[in-house]
Amino acid sequence: MQLVHPLIWWLWALLLATFVIRADNILIAAAVACAVTLVVVKLKSDNYWSKSFALSVRLALLIIVVRMLIAITIGVPMPGQILFRIPSITLPNWMVGIRIGGDVTSQRLISTFHEVIIIATVILLCGAANSLASPHRMIRSLPRAMYNLGVALSVATSVLPQIVKSIGRIQSAKRLRGQKTRGIRAWRGIALPLLEESLERALDLATAMEARGYGYHGKTTKYRAEPFTFIDLVMIASGVYLVLLSATLLSHFGVVVLALFSLVIVASPIAMVKR
């Protein structure tokens, strides 16, 4: 069985995020987002942390919607073609340059959309790394010399998956009290118990690690060697390559080619990695 090391998944995601931000192009961002979704769908396991990708998709969509709504209602006036007009509120003098309502121009919507798609893609990449990399294997590969940091990181990386695990349970409990499970008010009721429980679980993990001597002995050994494999090399190399490519100036045609190229490159782990 060929597995990718969890650190490689994270590094890969970070490199791709750098690529997307530096390329600063909506088409390329969309291509990476599609490819990453494909990778997660094909390679994720049945473990609970795999579900964190679905959560990041929701979060990304929420951010897109909220950001677009803000772009329509509040913002700096920008020239361009006026699409429609909403009633505006006059703000006092000292808030010059900001307005609420007024003309909505195509220019402003396009630039906001561009920006928010890139943010959403970066969020998807984080979600992908979270759901592909087993937090347990991740913890073991963290440097043990920095004991407190190690525990903190292990707690942090396991919190998101734990949250995902608990959401379903607490949501169904809400329904058992005859509550709506959708809407912001319902979420307020879910958030607190969720956070408490996730932290409790993460602390349980830290306690268990401590009780088993984690971090007290300088030298550690590996039960099974986890050598870097060819796949690890390819994934990192392709990430670095894409980041370098993003520095070149491209024509319109070049952007389309680069988008297609990155789609293939990003999706390539599907062909190499077995579940």
Place this chain on the structure above:
Amino acid sequence: MISFKDVSLIYPNAERTILEELNFEVFEGELVLVIGHTGAGKSSLIKLINGLVPHHTGGILSGEITVAGRSTRQLKPGQLSDVIGIVGQNPINGFVTDIVEEEIAFGLETMGIAPEVMRKRVEEVLDLLSLAPLRNREIASLSGGEQQRVAIGAALVLNPKVLLLDEPTSALDPIAAEEVLSILHRLVHDLGLTVILAEHRLERVIQFADRIMRIGDRGDVSIGTPGEILAHSPIAPPIVNLSKAFKLPEVSLSVREIRRRTESIRNVLQDIPLPQPAADNNGEVLLSLRKVSVAYGDKYALTNISFDIRRGEVVALMGRNGAGKSSLLKSAVGQSPIISGEVLISGKDPKNMDGKALIKHVGYVPQEPGDLLYGESVKDECLLADKDNGVAIGTTLAIYENLMEIPNINAHPRDLSEGQRLGLALSVILSANPDLIILDEPTRGLDYVAKSKLVKILQNLVIDSAQNRSVVIATHDVELVAEVAAKIIFLAEGEIVANGPTRDVLTASPAFAPQVTKVLAPAQWLTVAEVVNALGESAI
């Protein structure tokens, strides 16, 4: 091996000391059982021994604790990991890896043991705990008992002299519990391991204990042989209550012992007719399942389940971990992925009811009753429930007061004891006045006193209420079932394997028989109360 000298423990901002002036010594190769009410400080005591309290949790400690000659004052838990192994209350939360073999190796890895030595140690532990066939399995896919064994193996791999376990069997079905306990018994006898064990379900562990440590409500601790301690403890398993009822000179702890001493009484009981089973219930059908199958992905959790729950019944749902009990209960509130068949709540499909309509018919208390609660205080919670359920203000609080003594109306629901929290969740559910009440594993973490309270509450819900409610309980707790349930539905691998009166189902299987039945077999008595009643009538 372990010695406590004048040990007291108090948590910051706590109203009382958890433990006071504790002095005792545990010798090598002893199995010591720690008992006490929920919240009395059993977990704290266990964690004190390896220093997780106070190093990890805070708290002020006075006195001196030494384990194998080392003081825990200066040493952190990690530095004691080669002397003490610990298995926490929810082992699943403490697993660091995904695969059985790697989990067992983790402790060795952190110690920097050479790979060849490690391989040998892992192999030994796998054999010792009969885990070898599971070595490459994912831990998440194992049953509760198997996970518990992995956790014990992971703790044992460093060859500790002391093993600490916090409620190792409370989440397990009787068969899995037996598996874990017999392994502990073997470790104590073959390897001379010292074991300290906190547990509520005494009927399971009592026969293995060398000594018992009872933590009182005021942090006072008494230590002695099981016989001495249990003779005066309000916390006692049915076998002890039975020996008291028979007026035996000393309490018996094992089935074998008490059977030897009670031959004549058993002969008398053999001839007394058993209590009559309740007449067939022809009440209105509240919940009806017709050929229901439930599947998660391509895994079937339930296949072709059909049964009815009628008004005025208490039905227990039993079966091993993963037999499909929770899926079945959830299908009654429309939360299981049903692929064929139909579920009807008073004639309607729960999937088509909205939350408000559903809670008027079914009240469901999930495994974690705390999931239902989100108020800031008991008072707040009750007011929220009044509002949610559209009842007069104060209704929920009145129900809660009726159920049990209310702790502190301003306490946060998280700070209540397990029993109090269960009571609060139940009150919240009851204020909507449903006909059918469903409880998923209500006795996990409840001591005998809290449990007997629950039994009374459940009986009142069904018998004394004018409404004639029905209750369905999914549980591993055989003794609870013997006390409250009239009928049992027994599940195995998603299918119903038995569905009948409690007496018939429980006495048919030795693993699921309550203690009283084991003692008095072949007569089919289930509870101490039944026996006392019967003996009273025949006037011995």
